[in-house]
Amino acid sequence: MNAYDGATAAVIGGSIGGLTTALLLRDLGFAVDVFERTPNALDGRGSGIVLQPDTLRWFTERSEQHPEDLSTSTDWVQYLDTDNSVVHRERTRWSYTSWGTFYRALLGDFGTDHYHLGEFACGFDQDERRVTVRFVSGREVSADLVVFADGITSVGRERLDPAAALRYSGYIGWRGTVPERELSEDTRELLRNSISYTVVPHSHITLYPIPGDGGTGPQDRLMNYVWYRNVPEGPDLSELRIDKRGIPGTVSVHPDQVQDRYVDEMRQAARRMLSPAAAEVVTSTATPYVQVVTDVRASRMAEGRVALIGDAACAARPHAAAGTAKAAADAWALSAALEKAAGDIGAALRAWEPAQLELSARLLDRVVAMGNRSQFANTWTPGDPSLRFGLYGPGL
Template sequence: MSRAIVVGGSFAGLTAGLLLREQGFEVDIFERTPSHLDGRGGGIVLQPDTVRWIAERPHPFGVDDVSIGSTVMRYLGPDNKITYEEPATWRFSSWTTMYRVLLDDFGTDHYHLGEYAVGVSQDADRAELRFVSGRTERAELVVFADGISSVGRRRLQPRVLPRYAGYIGWRGCVPERDVTPETAELINDALAYAVIDNSHICMYAIPGADGSLGRGNRQMNYVWYRNVAEGPELDEMTTDLRGFTAPVSVHPGQVQPRFVDAMRAEATALLPPAAAELIERTAEPYIQIVLDIAVRSMAFGRIALIGDAAFAARPHAAAGTAKAAADAWSLAAALAAHTDIPTALAAWEPERLALGNDLLSRVAEMGARSQFTNTWDPADPALHFGLYGPDR
């Protein structure tokens, strides 16, 4: 039996691990954090590829049991006035909920925590991974699914660097029971937006921290995009309470209080009351630095990059988890079609590169329209979610 090693135990890594095991590989997943990833991240939009594992494999539950649906897209203006609305069917979940589903299916026997991969090499037959702990592992296939700060990308394409988009996302979740009935009703059953000059916020309901789906027990999730100049201003804002400058995100509880206070005051002054209330009542809002990352290659002999380890796209198309899953599904299909692993990876790569570059181009245009040119039009379908294009 051939062996596969997956580096990164998040959404992309777990999906890849499950599908490679189905292909007959002996699979081990190595996650650098010392504990399971429950509680990290906020809401996610469930596009078809995101939930394909649940939809196509036997489970005692369905997609509706781990997500919340919406029927409208709604734009809010001053005094919570609904300024635009149209039918829009989406389902939303939390990152934690989906992580738990995938981890339960993969199991923990071959899911290794606290192992930080630091080096990789390969010969004609196998690839070798080296870890900070001194551990060395060899396998016929290595898949790097280790996210935006991917070690695999840095080792295999060291000249590919993240590009700052010019803005950050303030993110958070607040229990539905902690907001007013008016706010809960405006966001219930909706993908809700508010657009102001050089900024916008996106809001929707997700399962509660314990997975609850019932009204009152859910969470209200949001991301508010704010322009921050690259350089000293960004560096100061993204220095956490320990004194370390974050390259990707400042975690909940680690954002300097003065920036949280200023952000809340700006929300009250600039946003519709419902949006401002979500922000005001979030215990620990956190910062996501919005980045563009695009690789030139995803296949390197017996080594593959998938998900954010290859292409990291701005969140505007809500396609990050969908792309991670789609990369894994297409990789499994290529390995099923070709018995030779390097041949399979070479055949798999071109379509994935094309999709990644197309996605980055689309979300960059979306971001520019909201954050810089003020040409975001709620009625324009080009601004809709979708991995393969608007509403696709």
Template sequence: MSETVNTRHDWSGHRALVIGGSIGGLTAALLLRRLGFDVSVFERTPTNLDGRGGGIVLQPDTLRWFVECSDQHPEQVSTSTHYVQYLGMHNEIIHREDAPWSYTSWGTFYRALLADFGTADYHLGEYAAGFDEDVDGVEVRFTSGRRERADLVVFADGIGSPSRRRISPDTKLEYSGYVGWRGTVPESQVTPETFELLHDSITYSMAPHTHINVYPIPSTDGGLAVGERLLNYVWYRNVPEGHELDELMTDKRGFLAGVSLHPGAVQDRFVEEMRSAATRLLAPAAAEVVLRTEQPYLQAVYDAVSSRMAMGRVALVGDAASAARPHAAAGTAKAAANAWALYDALSDSGDIAEALAKWEPGQLELGQRLMRRVKEMGTRSQFDCTWVPGHPDNRFGLYGPGQ
């Protein structure tokens, strides 16, 4: 490994901009800085992102920064379970297997990455509206009036990335036919029976055209001890596209959300219906977690697959390039894999456009392969009702089931 480090190209004296300050953007920024780039991150949200998001299943690519590069270690930012299990309608275990997984909360992981990057070159409240490239570099224009130039620009600005339209104009957001209800509850607030059943597993509860999975994540303040964590869930429910989806995704103020509704924004009548449905459709332990959630939130599940991820000295990574349904628990891992592959490409080349051109095909293939798999998983669980508990095809993984 030391030989590889010694022979990588040194990009000192060059500047890189990362647009999007979430987990994927911070991973890319840290790796570009490691190559010698002077890196600035620009995040559109005006306030700190710390409190956002729910749980993340940790794949090797996601954790790789903390394994190889950070003074912080994986066990400081994650918790784990030993099993995957499926519950029947009376909390009976209908399938259980040894399958260790680690998890983090979005906030815990974000704080750890930001601690490594620092805040001096991390800018909030800056929305990148457009860019142009010339022979000397790339200029990014922000709605604030700010303009920034760099040798390399990486867009990691999520599923709604405005720059994807410029780089891959044929890419459209396609609605899957269902939404994901999400929420968290402290382990200490569920009954002892439910805690005992759920605390050491990823737990599934299935019903016709719907399913939920539940797993523990660090608490809001990063607590990792069993009994002090949060139980996190995603519950997939079918909602037809059109007026029904529009009504559901309209927040309490009367504004139609594009992809997600944050905690406290979902109309009360839909929360009440969701809680009623949980009692009817889910195993009692899973239903209890849903019912005890004070402020559940919503994400409409969309697909987006880019046909291009690079244009000259500009790259798309993570959900900005392609957004995959969460069934393989691989979205964050894909963003990290994109960043690590970019790191490798730039390590081997002294020309940014050339490095991006070599990097792009493999990353496009990775996104397309993941998309095909999660679409099949969604079809089995939400429409065909052919999801078989414990079947290997249903396992998490970025590169394939269990991989």
């Protein structure tokens, strides 16, 4: 008999980290319910994900779905100068997916019977045996284990570590996608088999192809990008964060909601600052959006029968392409700790927490250093091996 047969778990947050956690807990024997705050199915706004081993692990080890059906790949990393010339190029293979593609695949494996939309968790209490989570709808759910995977504005983190506050980095990311087929032939050819960068003073952009809604073929792929630009904290940032409805975004301003004057300025700046290929991608984006680049790290990831994973525990800048990998790594480590503890949930969480806290600290220190090199010190050097992606270190 499985040690967790008859045990219950509630996962707060139904994104990629939450679904990975839910699937692993279910495999251990837990009866798992997932509670997602948004009222509609998540779409991820078309964002791209660089696939690292921890992110893909569910699909390589336990799913009947195949990773190659969910991803695109490139064979080169290249840096483009402002005239489209290649200033550095090295053979390095990376794979990518779109947030929506990966989310739908995980949800397909988990199913929707125990996936609850429109349930915003607002607090919890626990004793030695159970955790009771309260939702703004008035619903209350009790479980043997509760995992908060509720992202950068986590309610769970606020309870476990009230002092852990979002810290603005000093820059934002303009994000968006364009169908590859809509780009010029020269731009398609230059970007086709590479993850591409253009680095300019106090800024850089990263571009790579991801699956579209129709699949991974040339007619379906999207060119995804993140363009980092400095915006000082204060009135300039506050004004940018106000969307067309007059609502300020804490960590993003959604597609179709960024004020037109900011989009216009961004497109003009792209033509002036970036390589022509990168500028074409940026200026061709129908609905770009803004990510406010912030950091936060909890000093605790576990208390009693409650755990934090992914961005709920540590949200780090995207430069290591490790956000989804960190969430998946947290989930797999939690699963291993629970299996080893053979039914003692509290002991499992106590054993699991120290290594995940250390991993969070190392990741955050590294991406802060990377961002400072790019945006402020101007020491982001094409080809520098310390700037490579990786959850555990450059290239790892």
